[in-house]
Amino acid sequence: MDLDVVELSRLQFAMTAMYHFLFVPLTLGLSILVAIMETVYVMTSRPIWRQMTKFWGTLFGINFVLGVATGITMEFQFGMNWSYYSHYVGDIFGAPLAVEGLMAFFLEATFVGLFFFGWDKLSRRGHLTVTWLVALGSNFSALWILIANGWMQNPVGSVFNPMSMRMEMTSFYDVVFNEVAQAKFVHTVSAGYVTAAVFVLGVSAWYLLKNRHVELARRSIAVAASFGLASALSVVVLGDESGYSVTHSQKMKLAAIEAMWETEPAPAAFTAFGFPDQEARETHYAIHIPYAMGLIGTRSLTHEIPGIKELVEDAETRIRSGLIAYEALMQIRSEREAAPEAVKARFEDHGADLGFALLLKRYVDDPLQATDEEISLAANDTVPTVWPLFWAFRIMVALGFGFIAVMAYFFYVASFRNMTFPRPALMLAVIMIPAPWIAAELGWFVAEFGRQPWTVDGVLPTALSVSHLSITQVALTLAGFVALYSTLFLIEMGLMIKYIRKGPYLDMPISGNRPDAPTSEPTPGRTSGLQPAE
Amino acid sequence: MILHELIDFETLRVIWWLLLGVLLIGFALTDGFDMGVGALLPFVAKTDLERRVAINTIGPVWEGNQVWFILGGGAIFAAWPPLYAVSFSGFYLAMFLILAALILRPVGFKYRSKRDSARWRQGWDWALFVGGAVPALVFGVAVGNVLQGVPFRLTEDLMPLYEGSFFGLLNPFALLTGLTSLAMLVMHGGAWLSLKADGAVAARARIYGSYGAAGSIAGFVLAGLWLAIGLDGYALAGPNVTDGPSNPLLSEVMHGGSWLAAYADRPWIAIAPVLGLAGAALTYLGLKAGREVSTLLASKLAIFGMISTVGLTMFPFILPSTIDPRSSLTVWDSSSSHLTLFVMLVATVIFMPLILAYTAWVYKVLWGKVTEDSVKNNEETVY
Numbered sequence: 079m080d081l082d083v084v085e086l087s088r089l090q091f092a093m094t095a096m097y098h099f100l101f102v103p104l105t106l107g108l109s110i111l112v113a114i115m116e117t118v119y120v121m122t123s124r125p126i127w128r129q130m131t132k133f134w135g136t137l138f139g140i141n142f143v144l145g146v147a148t149g150i151t152m153e154f155q156f157g158m159n160w161s162y163y164s165h166y167v168g169d170i171f172g173a174p175l176a177v178e179g180l181m182a183f184f185l186e187a188t189f190v191g192l193f194f195f196g197w198d199k200l201s202r203r204g205h206l207t208v209t210w211l212v213a214l215g216s217n218f219s220a221l222w223i224l225i226a227n228g229w230m231q232n233p234v235g236s237v238f239n240p241m242s243m244r245m246e247m248t249s250f251y252d253v254v255f256n257e258v259a260q261a262k263f264v265h266t267v268s269a270g271y272v273t274a275a276v277f278v279l280g281v282s283a284w285y286l287l288k289n290r291h292v293e294l295a296r297r298s299i300a301v302a303a304s305f306g307l308a309s310a311l312s313v314v315v316l317g318d319e320s321g322y323s324v325t326h327s328q329k330m331k332l333a334a335i336e337a338m339w340e341t342e343p344a345p346a347a348f349t350a351f352g353f354p355d356q357e358a359r360e361t362h363y364a365i366h367i368p369y370a371m372g373l374i375g376t377r378s379l380t381h382e383i384p385g386i387k388e389l390v391e392d393a394e395t396r397i398r399s400g401l402i403a404y405e406a407l408m409q410i411r412s413e414r415e416a417a418p419e420a421v422k423a424r425f426e427d428h429g430a431d432l433g434f435a436l437l438l439k440r441y442v443d444d445p446l447q448a449t450d451e452e453i454s455l456a457a458n459d460t461v462p463t464v465w466p467l468f469w470a471f472r473i474m475v476a477l478g479f480g481f482i483a484v485m486a487y488f489f490y491v492a493s494f495r496n497m498t499f500p501r502p503a504l505m506l507a508v509i510m511i512p513a514p515w516i517a518a519e520l521g522w523f524v525a526e527f528g529r530q531p532w533t534v535d536g537v538l539p540t541a542l543s544v545s546h547l548s549i550t551q552v553a554l555t556l557a558g559f560v561a562l563y564s565t566l567f568l569i570e571m572g573l574m575i576k577y578i579r580k581g582p583y584l585d586m587p588i589s590g591n592r593p594d595a596p597t598s599e600p601t602p603g604r605t606s607g608l609q610p611a612e
Numbered sequence: 613m614i615l616h617e618l619i620d621f622e623t624l625r626v627i628w629w630l631l632l633g634v635l636l637i638g639f640a641l642t643d644g645f646d647m648g649v650g651a652l653l654p655f656v657a658k659t660d661l662e663r664r665v666a667i668n669t670i671g672p673v674w675e676g677n678q679v680w681f682i683l684g685g686g687a688i689f690a691a692w693p694p695l696y697a698v699s700f701s702g703f704y705l706a707m708f709l710i711l712a713a714l715i716l717r718p719v720g721f722k723y724r725s726k727r728d729s730a731r732w733r734q735g736w737d738w739a740l741f742v743g744g745a746v747p748a749l750v751f752g753v754a755v756g757n758v759l760q761g762v763p764f765r766l767t768e769d770l771m772p773l774y775e776g777s778f779f780g781l782l783n784p785f786a787l788l789t790g791l792t793s794l795a796m797l798v799m800h801g802g803a804w805l806s807l808k809a810d811g812a813v814a815a816r817a818r819i820y821g822s823y824g825a826a827g828s829i830a831g832f833v834l835a836g837l838w839l840a841i842g843l844d845g846y847a848l849a850g851p852n853v854t855d856g857p858s859n860p861l862l863s864e865v866m867h868g869g870s871w872l873a874a875y876a877d878r879p880w881i882a883i884a885p886v887l888g889l890a891g892a893a894l895t896y897l898g899l900k901a902g903r904e905v906s907t908l909l910a911s912k913l914a915i916f917g918m919i920s921t922v923g924l925t926m927f928p929f930i931l932p933s934t935i936d937p938r939s940s941l942t943v944w945d946s947s948s949s950h951l952t953l954f955v956m957l958v959a960t961v962i963f964m965p966l967i968l969a970y971t972a973w974v975y976k977v978l979w980g981k982v983t984e985d986s987v988k989n990n991e992e993t994v995y
């Protein structure tokens with residue numbers, strides 16, 4: 079097995095997925111914020127809300143298109159770079175991806191065109207319905223993608239079929255209602271809502287600092303702060319739910335995030351700070367908060383959480399059990415239906431550990447020839463590199479609490495202090511714009527890097543999942559994606575900034591009482607300091 | 613769950629083979645005119661305003677159209693995992709070309725008119741041309757290679773190993789099918805523009821569209837003759853198990869004979885090439901006569917007939933292997949499991965009618981021509 083192709087393929091997947099996820103969270107949240115603004119417009123008939131809908135809708139569009147464009151890569155690169163993965167788990171993993179297309183992406187993409195082009199062609203209620211369908215579609219999209227990803231973390235509802243040499247689905251219900259998938263879905267969409275709220279808040283704060291588009295900015299802040307506060311609270315609470323579900327599905331990931339080397343007596347302490355040392359298997363300068371880990375992870379004072387050392391021993395046991403399954407599988411593979419019942423029964427008993435035997439393929443072509451030393455090396459491989467997980471997780475959580483604080487403050491001032499925001503607070507809101515993206519990318523990093531060395535936890539090792547490609551091929555496409563994506567990123571940022579500077583445009587008199595006035599003479603809103611009187 | 617046994621495995625496999633066709637044809641019918649318009653852009657639209665007219669005929673619908681491509685990928689993954697694994701990793705660099713082109717295209721639609729600079733707009737016009745012409749060509753090249761068979765083998769663990777090269781894909785027969793596919797989508801784009809645009813753009817689109825129609829007829833006939841005399845087909849050798857486990861290595865395949873033997877076994881399938889040719893001929897005549905709605909329908913008929921021809925000729929083969937015929941993927945040995953096919957069918961039966969209904973509604977709302985005036989008067993909302 080060529081590790082260089084594996085590493086390059088991983089790098090390409092990480093790069094394209096994280097790049098895609100620069101656009102997704104803003105789409106998730108902004109679609110809903112825009113729909114809320116348009117709802118207020120339809121209910122009150124105040125043109126300022128229509129202007130807000132169109133302005134934030136324009137920024138939504140600039141972002142949306144790159145989400146769509148980079149999503150194309152996501153749908154196809156499993157087959158391109160991860161062909162053994164695609165064969166091995168396509169029977170289960172492909173289904174949610176296809177349902178995502180059928181149920182969600184079609185909805186979102188078909189109506190988004192009408193959102194931009196349908197203002198004059200639809201009634202107000204008709205257009206509002208279209209906007210909500212776009213928001214609904216993007217959120218459903220996230221649901222099915224996270225069901226697919228949740229299965230990689232916690233592969234339920236499936237079994238290995240020796241006749242077709244792959245995992246096959248046994249229960250679609252279990253795959254859809256996988257607790258990990260559900261916890262991830264609510265956590266991820268909340269993160270998207272926070273991203274959009276911070277974005278709207280930051281851009282509006284910038285307008286207030288410049289004393290431009292004040293009416294639009296103040297109303298936008300009111301919407302963003304209340305929506306953002308609720309979302310920031312839920313992203314933290316639901317993130318905790320996500321952590322709770324990891325406790326029983328991915329013990330190694332949890333132990334690595336917490337740098338918990340030893341199994342501690344319940345309830346375990348939480349390591350708030352420290353420097354994890356993989357070699358020595360200990361954490362230097364650790365600051366512990368007693369009981370906290372046990373409470374978060376198990377919601378009890380009596381359940382133990384296993385540490386890394388114990389989990390490595392478990393892995394070694396499972397590798398040896400997996401080898402029994404592997405030997406039986408080889409016999410079933412060559413004799414097919416004629417294989418003795420005893421061999422089939424042995425595979426049934428040990429089949430759940432087959433994936434652990436496949437970890438040995440990194441060291442030997444035939445796992446049955448592995449030495450004790452190689453088995454212990456493979457068991458050690460089940461520990462992901464601890465320090466990046468430890469830190470990424472802590473920064474993400476700290477940012478999460480930061481969002482709650484900032485949103486609560488702006489909500490308070492907007493509701494009870496007559497919107498008189500001090501300048502430093504506005505500046506903070508502008509500076510904070512990139513923060514939710516950092517938190518979201520770190521979140522994905524923790525989820526995916528923490529699953530290593532597996533693509534599907536306990537089932538299929540990453541090193542075995544890749545396509546049979548040459549280094550040159552993968553290096554070429556990696557370079558191609560980097561060049562293409564970097565260019566598009568610069569272009570997108572340039573357009574975002576241009577349209578934010580330009581501000582909203584007027585397609586009707588803001589002060590009049592004619593919400594459905596003709597739109598034939600649009601007035602470009604280039605003039606700064608545009609402050610419509612209400 | 614016993615429910616899925618209501619429909620037997622063999623029937624489900626045939627249904628999913630049909631649905632694979634439906635998705636590919638759906639993609640060619642909708643995204644096909646986007647690609648055609650992209651490929652035609654430099655030829656039918658000379659001024660900036662004309663280009664904006666052409667672009668805005670697809671501006672509101674390209675996002676939905678593109679989903680046919682995404683869903684096609686997702687459905688192949690879900691229903692035909694070995695096909696997804698073998699073809700996309702085998703055609704690796706060609707797939708990258710398609711992805712890069714298809715990424716540039718949506719961005720081009722959306723961003724082109726967001727700045728006034730002439731260089732900026734010219735750059736995006738190129739991106740739109742590449743984003744239309746390259747995939748149209750490469751999809752056809754892929755079809756040509758599938759008909760010839762692809763140099764891959766499966767290990768005993770069913771790991772696909774591909775032994776061809778990127779330039780090996782560009783052989784004469786595949787280039788012919790590639791050009792045929794490009795001509796077909798140029799015809800479709802021409803028929804679309806003649807309906808949705810007006811003035812000089814529509815007039816030029818009728819001319820180039822008719823070239824496309826003539827070219828696709830010529831290419832299709834030539835490819836057929838080539839199949840008759842110059843290209844070996846594949847056939848199942850040995851017992852035909854239609855409801856066994858999805859493991860291509862369990863069946864025997866023979867390379868030789870002619871693909872066209874299918875027309876002796878199942879004479880009714882001749883209707884597909886007949887519809888394809890008739891549709892293209894009607895499109896040619898319609899474009900010359902300046903008919904609009906009926907011409908677009910004729911163009912759709914042509915695409916339907918031509919793509920169906922490939923599928924029906926090859927049945928039950930999906931992806932034959934040149935170097936190890938036993939590894940060839942067929943309808944009977946490369947599907948998902950019985951349960952997954954059933955679940956996916958239920959999802960399709962629920963959502964596909966909904967998709968068709970709301971897509972039709974959106975096209976109805978957007979009915980009418982895009983004109984130079986309509987672009988000028990909606991400066992802030994159009995592309």
